[in-house]
Amino acid sequence: MRVPGLLVSLLSLELGLALSPPHAAASDCGYLGPAERLTFTPAARTRWLAPLVRAPGPLDPLYGTVRRFLSVVQLNPFPTELVKALLNEPSSVKVDEVVRYEAGYVVCAVIAGLFLLAVPITGLCFCCCRCHRRCGGRVKTEHKAMACERGTLMAFLLLTTFVLLVGMVCAFVTNQRTHEQTGPSVQAVPETLLSLQSLVSDIPEELQTVADQFSLPQNQVLEDLDGVGERLGNLIHSQLKSKVYLLLASVHSLGQALQVSMDHLRALNATTKELQEGQQHLEPAVRDHRERLLALLQDPQCQGNCTGTLSQVHALELGADFSQVPHLDDALYRLKDVPETNFSSMVQEENSTFNNLPLLIGLQTANAVKDLKKAVSGQPEGVRMLATGFPDLKATSRWSQTLGELEECSRPYLKDVQRYETYRWIVGCVLCSMVLLVVVCNLLGLSLGTWGLSAREDPSHSEAKGEAGARFLMLSVGFSFLFAGPLILLVFATFLVGGNVQTLVCQSWERGELYEFVDTPGNLPPSMNLSHLLGLKKNISVLVAYQQCREGAALWKVLQLNDSYDLEKHLDISQYATKMQQELKGFNVEIKDLDLLSPEARQDLEALQSSGIEKINYHDFFVQIQKPVVKTDMQQLSQDLERLAQAQGNSMLGQQLQEAAQGLRNLYHEKVVPQQNLIAKLNLNARALESAAPNLQLETTALLGNITVLRGELPVFINHIMENASRCFMTRELGYFSQYVAWVREEVTQRIATCQPLSGALDNGHVILCDMMADPWVS
Numbered sequence: 001m002r003v004p005g006l007l008v009s010l011l012s013l014e015l016g017l018a019l020s021p022p023h024a025a026a027s028d029c030g031y032l033g034p035a036e037r038l039t040f041t042p043a044a045r046t047r048w049l050a051p052l053v054r055a056p057g058p059l060d061p062l063y064g065t066v067r068r069f070l071s072v073v074q075l076n077p078f079p080t081e082l083v084k085a086l087l088n089e090p091s092s093v094k095v096d097e098v099v100r101y102e103a104g105y106v107v108c109a110v111i112a113g114l115f116l117l118a119v120p121i122t123g124l125c126f127c128c129c130r131c132h133r134r135c136g137g138r139v140k141t142e143h144k145a146m147a148c149e150r151g152t153l154m155a156f157l158l159l160t161t162f163v164l165l166v167g168m169v170c171a172f173v174t175n176q177r178t179h180e181q182t183g184p185s186v187q188a189v190p191e192t193l194l195s196l197q198s199l200v201s202d203i204p205e206e207l208q209t210v211a212d213q214f215s216l217p218q219n220q221v222l223e224d225l226d227g228v229g230e231r232l233g234n235l236i237h238s239q240l241k242s243k244v245y246l247l248l249a250s251v252h253s254l255g256q257a258l259q260v261s262m263d264h265l266r267a268l269n270a271t272t273k274e275l276q277e278g279q280q281h282l283e284p285a286v287r288d289h290r291e292r293l294l295a296l297l298q299d300p301q302c303q304g305n306c307t308g309t310l311s312q313v314h315a316l317e318l319g320a321d322f323s324q325v326p327h328l329d330d331a332l333y334r335l336k337d338v339p340e341t342n343f344s345s346m347v348q349e350e351n352s353t354f355n356n357l358p359l360l361i362g363l364q365t366a367n368a369v370k371d372l373k374k375a376v377s378g379q380p381e382g383v384r385m386l387a388t389g390f391p392d393l394k395a396t397s398r399w400s401q402t403l404g405e406l407e408e409c410s411r412p413y414l415k416d417v418q419r420y421e422t423y424r425w426i427v428g429c430v431l432c433s434m435v436l437l438v439v440v441c442n443l444l445g446l447s448l449g450t451w452g453l454s455a456r457e458d459p460s461h462s463e464a465k466g467e468a469g470a471r472f473l474m475l476s477v478g479f480s481f482l483f484a485g486p487l488i489l490l491v492f493a494t495f496l497v498g499g500n501v502q503t504l505v506c507q508s509w510e511r512g513e514l515y516e517f518v519d520t521p522g523n524l525p526p527s528m529n530l531s532h533l534l535g536l537k538k539n540i541s542v543l544v545a546y547q548q549c550r551e552g553a554a555l556w557k558v559l560q561l562n563d564s565y566d567l568e569k570h571l572d573i574s575q576y577a578t579k580m581q582q583e584l585k586g587f588n589v590e591i592k593d594l595d596l597l598s599p600e601a602r603q604d605l606e607a608l609q610s611s612g613i614e615k616i617n618y619h620d621f622f623v624q625i626q627k628p629v630v631k632t633d634m635q636q637l638s639q640d641l642e643r644l645a646q647a648q649g650n651s652m653l654g655q656q657l658q659e660a661a662q663g664l665r666n667l668y669h670e671k672v673v674p675q676q677n678l679i680a681k682l683n684l685n686a687r688a689l690e691s692a693a694p695n696l697q698l699e700t701t702a703l704l705g706n707i708t709v710l711r712g713e714l715p716v717f718i719n720h721i722m723e724n725a726s727r728c729f730m731t732r733e734l735g736y737f738s739q740y741v742a743w744v745r746e747e748v749t750q751r752i753a754t755c756q757p758l759s760g761a762l763d764n765g766h767v768i769l770c771d772m773m774a775d776p777w778v779s
């Protein structure tokens with residue numbers, strides 16, 4: 001039963017070796033486990049310049065009215081050619097072009113000039129008239145038309161006073177509002193500059209942070225390399241164990257079969273020798289007994305069935321002749337000392353060697369892993385130069401330094417601005433106070449005059465109240481003539497400056513005309529060209545850049561750096577990957593210690609192959625085995641002789657027959673029975689060898705062939721496993737670097753250097769200049 005089972009195992013092994021191509025065994029990458037998802041620390045810093053907004057106030061309608069008035073004063077569009085000439089060739093600017101553009105303000109200047117001339121002349125005339133006591137200052141005689149004339153004058157004076165009062169209040173409020181908003185506006189300037197400096201100066205640091213995080217995939221790969229040799233060994237072990245275990249089981253089974261067969265062969269040979277030796281001793285004894293019995297039975301005095309017994313005695317001779325069986329000496333000579341190997345121990349050792357394959361491969365690949373770690377520990381040139389190779393890094397440093405210096409230098413000037421703003425506020429308060437003084441004099445004059453007129457009907461009435469009212473009115477007239485000139489100069493100066501800021505800058509800014517002017521080639525001198533200052537290869541649109549910055553776009557998109565900075569070149573890790581692949585080729589594995597079959601065991605099996613035990617003619621053994629040792633039944637013959645001895649009349653002959661029967665019985669027990677036992681043993685061994693020898697030869701041939709095939713295919717098989725495993729490992733590890741590259745690409749192009757502070761600075765500048773400064777100033 002064992003032999004067919006072993007043969008089936010060997011056939012299954014042959015079939016498995018034939019149907020399992022090496023390349024199919026290591027196609028699974030699951031031994032590596034699932035790839036990790038790397039988590040990178042965002043390098044982009046959150047920047048957000050808080051927007052400035054002018055709080056709504058009661059003067060907003062006034063500001064709106066002033067703006068509508070300015071739109072009437074300044075009807076000309078944005079002077080593109082004039083500003084272009086002013087920026088590029090200031091000497092080519094013609095005065096008539098400036099006057100033509102400022103025609104509305106020229107008209108206002110003419111009106112202000114006429115006012116400045118008319119007021120002093122009128123005041124001088126009034127003084128001359130007053131000196132001749134012809135221009136009021138005394139109570140007139142009452143008559144009918146006087147009341148109507150006086151009421152009309154009072155109404156106009158009261159209306160004028162009310163207008164002055166409203167204007168004075170607005171002047172006070174706008175003066176105070178301008179003063180209050182100057183402080184936050186001035187403070188917002190260095191904050192904005194610092195924010196812009198931070199935006200510019202942080203770019204190299206953020207890029208360096210991005211480059212430094214190359215260590216994340218590096219560390220992950222280095223971590224995966226720890227124990228990679230043993231994992232490869234486990235993979236090879238798992239791919240080979242079904243075949244190796246089956247083959248070693250077959251070797252173990254064949255070794256046992258060999259031992260059993262050798263035991264049978266040696267027992268067969270020994271039994272044959274014993275039978276031949278026993279036959280040599282048995283033959284003369286049988287012959288002696290036959291001759292003696294023939295003499296006794298042929299004696300004339302023999303009585304009874306001597307003739308019948310005599311026929312049995314004639315057949316008393318040897319039946320089986322074991323000298324006719326095949327000689328086993330040649331086979332035993334070829335199988336001398338077989339088996340020399342303890343197949344059980346050998347298989348156990350081979351199993352142990354095979355099970356230690358992961359550790360063995362780990363030791364063999366240790367140096368290759370060390371070299372690969374060394375290759376992985378390096379940083380690609382492009383990644384290392386990611387920050388230093390960024391376009392206009394020098395320009396970035398220069399801009400950062402310039403913004404820092406500008407912020408430092410602006411502080412003294414801003415302090416001067418605040419100081420001069422204080423002077424302006426004081427002057428405005430003084431002039432407004434003068435207007436208030438005129439209003440107070442008008443109100444006192446009207447009040448005292450009205451009181452004086454209402455008291456004239458009283459007999460005790462005095463003209464003192466009316467005269468005092470007249471004096472206050474005259475004082476109001478004098479103050480008006482005195483402060484009208486400085487006031488109109490202040491109003492016109494603020495109107496001219498603030499109005500031009502509103503019409504030339506603010507309105508053009510709001511309508512986008514300034515951006516169009518800046519974006520038009522040739523309008524700005526080269527020294528002011530933004531693309532030139534940033535060292536870009538391609539001109540950018542300031543308007544588009546501003547809109548993109550408001551949406552939170554990164555400088556990469558805004559400045560279109562893909563035209564001047566090859567990011568993909570810096571992220572190209574192909575050389576890095578090639579170096580890793582070259583180092584992976586050093587993962588060479590040899591399993592010399594896995595013999596599967598020791599040389600001694602192979603010699604044993606080869607000796608069995610050449611022994612020819614399957615060619616032994618076991619039929620000759622069975623022919624002799626089927627023959628009796630002695631042709632006559634010696635037991636029956638002994639009994640017949642004893643009965644015949646009792647029937648003899650001659651006591652001596654009867655005694656002799658009795659002795660012959662006893663001798664024959666003794667011979668049977670002493671010589672024949674051992675021979676029969678040996679024949680039974682011979683039959684058992686011969687039949688065992690007859691059934692086992694042919695299959696044993698087939699098993700041996702098949703096993704040696706399978707071992708030869710497997711040992712020949714093992715290097716190829718293992719090389720394919722190593723190639724596929726290396727490819728899987730390389731794909732997995734490069735996946736980590738691909739994650740890094742994708743993250744860098746997204747971080748650099750979409751997140752680093754978000755330029756919202758730029759658009760925020762422009763928006764805040766517009767609020768500061770136009771809403772907080774120009775509106776109150778011009779109003």
